Amino acid sequence: MSGTTGFGAPTEFGMHHFYVEIPASQREAICIYEDFGFDGDEARREMVECRLVLARELWNKIRDDARRDFNARLKTKKQSAGSWTIGRVKLDRFLGRELCVLGWAAEHATPDECLVISQKWLALRPEERWWLYSKTASEAGQDSQSDRGWRKALYCALSDGLSIKLGHKQKPKTKEKSEQQDTLPLFDFIEKGDI
Template sequence: MTNAPTPTAKLIGFGAPAEYGAHVFKVQIPPGRSGLVVLSEEFGLRAGVDGTPERIVRAQLDRSLWTPLADISRRDFNARLRATKSSPGTWKPQENVLDRMLGKELAILMWAAEPASSKELNTICEKWSALRPEERWWLYAMTSAEAGGVGDRNRGWRKALFYALSDGEGISTTAVKMPETETLERLSLFL
């Protein structure tokens, strides 16, 4: 996690800074097996600066589609939090707080899963987990610029995420990962 708070800083949820006014993502999970799971970006003290809103609802997902996403994202995020000696997080039926970079990654996963069937969810989760964090951040930047609101379903990059991550049943996603140095070299070509 680039730009993650130091392990000495007080963190809550999935690596979110506990201080007042932090820029974080929040996931509202309803109790039970029905309802909508809502992902929102909360801008904290940045709200109002240069027209920045206080909050943007990024995604809503039916609770029935959430379970596989919750499992794969929890494992991925917690492995990275442990690597920085931060406490792991858990998804609870309430408001859950995430570091803003992890929130961007979760948005990619939720956007891809919006129109998915249960069969496609497994492929989406596998292909999302094969992406490096930097790739997820880039996808978030591209998607949120054009179709990042809750009402932007089935538009542009948002629609493309579903097709890119749901296609390819039976494809081994372990072959997709590149060594870190090679990825960084390729990314530097675009900077």
């Protein structure tokens, strides 16, 4: 049996896992990546996907609940506990999916709403979080797709529902530039008198 690192991530080279990049600067956003590994074929190119860029102040509101939940579950499997440290923190691929669900819900939130989001996320079973991850990742799983379908729905479902506001938010500061997607106005061709 091989060992683990971080939050249950395999130590073997080329294994599927997630990782969180936590910059030393307290103002810089954190990034969550999915590393698909090599799937047993070292000749195959490694594929890494950035799933989320999250403002540091929002990350600071959700990280402790995620850490406690993950460590309690790792303890039941007799694995060592993980902690959020500066640099790259690896996670088991299932825990990484769950963290994405929490982060995607928090990305549209205010810092005050993060408490409610964390509590509702904690109330979900791991299988429910995995299902939410698969639905969201299939249509809006890249870091640049925060204003689409299930990404917005996660915020609506896990926030208090009283002050839902889904206007455009400014992207958090990060070292990498992200591509912006152009959107077309819906039903632009219809004149006011045509309806």
